Amino acid sequence: MDWKIAELKELEDKIWRCTACGTCKTAYDYGPPPTFGEICPAGTEFGFEGFMASKGKIAFARGILSGELPWDDELLEAIYKCTICAGCQNQCQLDHKPYIPEIIEAMRRKAVAEGAGPMPLHKNLLQSMKNYNNPYQGPRRVRTDWTRPFKKAGKPIKDLNKEPAPVLFFVGCTGAFNTAARAVPTATASIFQKLGMDFGILGENEICCGSTAMRVGDSEEFKRVATKNLETFKWLHDERGVKTIISSCAGCYRAIKKDYSLSSEYDKVMEGIEVIHTADYLNRLYKEGKLKFEGELHWKVTYHDPCHTGRHLNKFIIDEEGKQLWKGAYVDVDQSECLYEQPRDLLKAIPGVELVEMKRNRANSFCCGGGGGVMTGFGEWAAKNASLRIQEGEDTGAERMVSICPFCHFNLNEGAKRIGSQVKVHDLTELIDQVLVGRSDD
């Protein structure tokens, strides 16, 4: 299986499309009314221009490529002190816009390839992936711990290694191993059971999607697990009748949907398989009138857009051949695959829930601070950044913050703890599970 993952040198022409104008540094919309917000977690925290948005990262990329910035500990740390949230990308209007996260990751890939990177804590994570097929050093057996209550209740979750089902619930490592985030797979499976869905999991045989490895620049490890997963998906489709892969993890969803498409075999392997996030799937059912809610949740909630289900799913229209503008021109952005409205529609549908927006939302959402390997590499800063987001939520008057990413879920919780906030963090599935009427209840 061939993979088309760009080296930094291949992106040099794109890098030189940046003018250093700094439009990337602040989230801004003319309106009216005009809106402004800080958008770069690293810039907000560290301040120096090199840390600031894509303008700063492009400077590093130029210096690395020209040889003017040889690897040293400080440079290495600086290129890893970025959540790759793509908030800066959302502001940029120039031709390198579609490639901004790619340029940042390509710097990291170069660092890894040349033996300089990643950061020491990332090395532990990558070793864990090699040893355990997950970044949490979790023994394979633990991966199914969250399913015990289902078994106990006499509603075991189907094991697709043994039985067929049309739907694979791809749980993801964070939901399975990170105890604070286990509510996410638990609520998801509970919802699926209430809906009477025929679904299954890979259980102990599920392996990491590879998102974290890709984000920290280890493309070889990413390719290893991604290739294995694609082979599994093909087998599941051919042998177990899987037609849909559902994930409640924003990171897994983005990886399977977007990063895996860098494989030369992607279209062939995934033919007949739809990849969908739980929020999108449930919203589809809701629109079809297949979700029924009972009771009320008298909660004032705000919604946090994860980067992986938002901006990262942008599709950029590029004039590759130069037929419309010129070769390589960025033409426009298609946001139709970004999951901005689906979770909001579901929240608004839950009786009693009052949804209030934070100032920075949707495409200009402020990252929780955990992405791009930051939660592993710089945990204290990740939590500090999450506390800024929690504070923003608190400022709306909301009592709860809802999201659709177990990674954000964990980090936002850390942020809330850090500042002693009363804001409680939930995954959307937890709310749905509380009010959803099961099929047997009809």
Added chain:
Amino acid sequence: MSELSSLQKQHAPTITDAGKVDSVLRELRKIVGESNCTASKHIRYAYSYDLSFVKPKLPDYVVMTETVEQVQELLRFANKEKIPIVPYTAGTNIGGLTIPERGGILLDLKKMNNIVAIDPESHVAVIEPGVSHAKFADALYKHKLRFGWPVGPPSASVLACAISHGIGGLNAKYGLNSQEITSMEVVLPTGELVRVGSCAIRNDAWHSCLPLPQLDGLFKGWLGSSGVVTKIGISVHPIPPLLKVFTVSCENVEDMYSYMLNLSNYEMCDDLTAVSWWLAQVPIPYPFKPKPNDAPEWFSFATTTSWTEKEREARTEIWEKVFEEEQEKGTSIKQTVYPEEALRGRTQLPSQVVGSTKNYCKQGGAGISWPGTFTPAKVWAPVYNKWKDILIAHNLSPSVRMSMYRGVHYGMLRAMIPFNKQSDEETENARHAIVECLKVDLDAGGIPYKPPIDFANEIIKRADPGYLELLRRMKKFLDPNDIMNPGKLGI
């Protein structure tokens, strides 16, 4: 590109001794704390270049201050040690103004970003240097107030633009943004804190520089070479609810000038601007491409705002009268539809479209510079025609803008020149063309604003000796050790 390395070898930084470097850094840490200063090369590197043709150069240190007291302490230290200081806010100018000529300390002021006050009754705001146009626009709108937003990135500094005689979308009505400054707080190169304007007399009065002697002039247009401005009072204005933009086209610059002169006599526009066909494109064509034969060479937008329908109708009546008069003169004027995205980019400010340089240098590749000048309106046409010849001869688009300032006597004439910064040859080609254009303008009575050193040198060549002597004396008086952004004024 190894240009920087070779350049740094030729011009060694001011501070080369390793022991000295360490002791400087130790002092800086005492002043601003460890997380706010650095000598790390990768951080300095990000400050070594900007959008312009000015060659990259590294500062020796980067320091971020958070308080006025820190700025004072820093300047006292730098003055004692005779270390250059380069004030920096967003680095969005296109004249290399924050690229250090002699190394030293780059003073990044972005953390001083408080909007200290907005007085919606007096129409005055007090802001720090790190306040961006985006932040200010957001805050002002809550009071239904506006400012003369320039066509810079939304992240650019309001204060830096204003003290550098930047322009904005209300130029025709209120003049330059520097003319909107009502008071100043400044740290002198020797570390003393001074105030000019009404706030010098009463601490909380920021409403006017007049009728006191205009000492604010000591810190406007000096390119950061006379002190660090830590606060300004600035006029802000109510937002009239009704917008009307009049757009026309002409076949030539002479006809366009005739129209602008006529309309500006009525002093009814917020902004009265004309742009050549090349500048009206998003983006500006790079390299030069000929204008289609059936396209007019000039477009104009005249932005007007009104409080009532009747007022708008009256403005429309005046505009129609002007238009008819121009037609009767036999000029090529036509009502036209201004290119949609370009119009949006120029009237919906601050703008990511223009501010992001999307239309300026998207096609060129990383580079943008200008001959940006204040030029008597009556010589716009001959200067433009010469610029056009020069630029086309260099395979560059004559993407020129003309804007009237408060009245009709002079205005802004500039050409935004994109170029491929990845190529040394193409960058140098652009620099040559731009400097040639500048010489033509200077010889016609124009004066460049926010000038790169190439321009400053041309100004000095032509300047009256008395003026130069006064300038040197003032500089020496304010900055006895020449630490503030040294080399930028060309004196």
